[in-house]
Amino acid sequence: MSKTFTYAPAAILLVGCAFIWQTHSQREVLLAAPLTTILPSVPGYTVEDMKVSDEERAVAGMSDYVARMYARDSVVAFTTLVSYYTRQSQGKTIHSPRNCLPGAGWEIMQSGTRTLTVGGTQHIVNQYVLKKGSAVALAYYWYQGRGRIVANEYLVKWNLLRDAALSGHTEEALVRVVVPVPPVAGPAADSGAASQAYTRAMTLGDSIATQMISEVSRVLPGKRDIAPAS
Numbered sequence: 001m002s003k004t005f006t007y008a009p010a011a012i013l014l015v016g017c018a019f020i021w022q023t024h025s026q027r028e029v030l031l032a033a034p035l036t037t038i039l040p041s042v043p044g045y046t047v048e049d050m051k052v053s054d055e056e057r058a059v060a061g062m063s064d065y066v067a068r069m070y071a072r073d074s075v076v077a078f079t080t081l082v083s084y085y086t087r088q089s090q091g092k093t094i095h096s097p098r099n100c101l102p103g104a105g106w107e108i109m110q111s112g113t114r115t116l117t118v119g120g121t122q123h124i125v126n127q128y129v130l131k132k133g134s135a136v137a138l139a140y141y142w143y144q145g146r147g148r149i150v151a152n153e154y155l156v157k158w159n160l161l162r163d164a165a166l167s168g169h170t171e172e173a174l175v176r177v178v179v180p181v182p183p184v185a186g187p188a189a190d191s192g193a194a195s196q197a198y199t200r201a202m203t204l205g206d207s208i209a210t211q212m213i214s215e216v217s218r219v220l221p222g223k224r225d226i227a228p229a230s
Contacts, residue, residue, distance in 0.1 A: 029087065031220065033219040035066040045072050046070070062083040063087075068080050078208055083173065098153070116206060142213075143175075146169055179202075179204050179205040
C-alpha cells in the first residue's frame, strides 16, 4: 500500500476539521444572474415551470432552484433541475440524486457516466437508466461550481472540504436532466424500435445536458471557464 493511501484518512480528517472550523467564516456567494435565465426556451418545445414543495426544499436545503418541463405535442420530452447552494456546511450539503431517486419511486436499472464536450473541453457527468412501473427514463446529473464540473460523489466531497478549508467557498449547483424514453409496444417492440427510442433519448439528453453546462456556467459566480474535474 502506498504512502498516499496510508495517510489519506488522516488528511481527510484534518481537512474535515478545518472545514468545520472554517464554517463560521464562509460567505454566502450569490449568483451572477438569476437561475430563471437558464434555458428559458428551446425551439420546438413548450416550457412549464415546476414547483418544488416547501417541505422538499427545506429537506434539500437549497438556496434557490429552477425546475422546468419541456414538452412537444403535449408530451413531456425532458425536464431540467438546477438547485443552487450559496454555502454548504455540516449537515447542509447537496443531496445526491443517487439517494433521492429511489425515494421518489425510481429504480436505477443502470448507472454509469457520459462524456460531453463543451467549448472543446470534455466533461464527465453521471448517466442513469431509470424505471418506475412501465416508465423508463434517462437521467443525467452532475455537480457544478467553483470552476469545476464533477460527477464522482467522493471527489465532490473532497473538493468541498478542501475549498472550505482553504478559501471558505462552498457554493455549488446540482444540475439534472431527465429524458423519458418513449414506450414501444406491439410488433415494433420486437424490431430495433426500442433501441432507436433509447438512442433518440440519449441524443436529446446529450444535447440538453451540454447546453445546461454552458447555461449554468453563465449564471454561477466567479470564473466562467470550467476546467475538467480535479
